[in-house]
Amino acid sequence: MVKGTHKxxxxxxxxxxxYYEQAYFVLRDGGVATPDSESTMVAEANxxxxxxxxxxxxxxxxxxxxxxxxxxxxxxxxxxxxxAALLLLL
Numbered sequence: 241m242v243k244g245t246h247k248x249x250x251x252x253x254x255x256x257x258x259y260y261e262q263a264y265f266v267l268r269d270g271g272v273a274t275p276d277s278e279s280t281m282v283a284e285a286n287x288x289x290x291x292x293x294x295x296x297x298x299x300x301x302x303x304x305x306x307x308x309x310x311x312x313x314x315x316x317x318x319x320x321x322x323x324a325a326l327l328l329l330l
Contacts, residue, residue: 250278252285263289 248267254260265285 250281250285252282252289254289257289260289 250265250267252263252265254263263285265281265288267281
């Protein structure tokens with residue numbers, strides 16, 4: 241434990257984020273939180289949070305289900321084998 245150290249921090253409660261409930265910002269040395277600057281600090285913290293939000297990954301759309309893909313593969317494979325057999329017989 242470090243003795244004799246005092247840090248000030250701003251806690252921002254997020255409402256719309258599905259990932260974060262709270263964010264903690266530790267003020268730099270020499271930074272003093274006054275009632276006048278508190279709203280500015282919260283606005284800056286919100287700006288940083290907005291910029292660092294994770295972009296949701298786009299959901300992949302599967303055009304065919306697994307069974308349909310398997311059936312299509314079997315059909316194409318069978319057609320290619322049939323075509324190869326016809327070419328060999330000629």
